[in-house]
Amino acid sequence: MRRTIPIWWPLLIASLPFGAGAADIWKPVADVREVTVRVHWVSVGELRAAARRIGKRTDAKPLGFSVLRRNTSTGRFECDVYLVDRPTRLRDSATASLGHEVAHCLGFSHE
């Protein structure tokens, strides 16, 4: 019996821009109704290594990034979120970063 290997196509690779502001606009780029999200809490070095593995460079002070992939045969979505800091307060920058990257996992992008 032949085994089919799923092909996951990177749909959106987004890093958290250091200068992003509240006035910047989200725009939908994929119709994501269901997605499997994996959150990776990593050090800055691990974040840079993960970015290099997918051919992406990081900012001088990277906060996080996400990779939304779509399986070309099943249409299923998976998303990997890489973050340096864990949330500790309801309104801290780590919580904002987590929400920002999950928005990318739901198919939203920005300039």
Ligand SMILES: [Zn+2]
């Ligand atoms: Zn972003």
